[in-house]
Amino acid sequence: QVQLVESGGGLVQAGGSLRLSCAGSGLTFSNYAMGWFRQAPGKEREFVAAIRRSTSITLYGDSVKGRFTISRDSAKNTVYLRMNILKPEDTAVYYCAAKYPGNGYDQSQAYDYWGQGTQVTVSS
DSSP: OOEEEEEOOEEEETTOOEEEEEEEESSOGGGSEEEEEEEOTTSOOEEEEEEOSSTTOEEEOTTTTTTEEEEEEGGGTEEEEEEOSOOGGGOEEEEEEEEOSSSOTTOGGGOSEEOOOEEEEEEO
């Protein structure tokens, strides 16, 4: 059974930083591209970042470029999202997801497995 478990969310002041982690089990982690999405109340799920099996290839949503960094440690079956210069509009539930390589790294429907999410709240 595939499980993705996010951690590291919390409450932070604007301008602060957080690092989210997502630990995977039940899948050959290195075979999958990994993504982060977020969903704020009343809004659609939004693409945040993705990292392909090759860790040199990453993709970011426009709203987080230059502030967030995605990385992975396949030896630990873990993907990370480092979030800097956080803004109140970054407040959302953050989800990690896994997809088999192919198109659609920024499309939620392309992902095969999802975690339960972790809440990030940025106060102004």
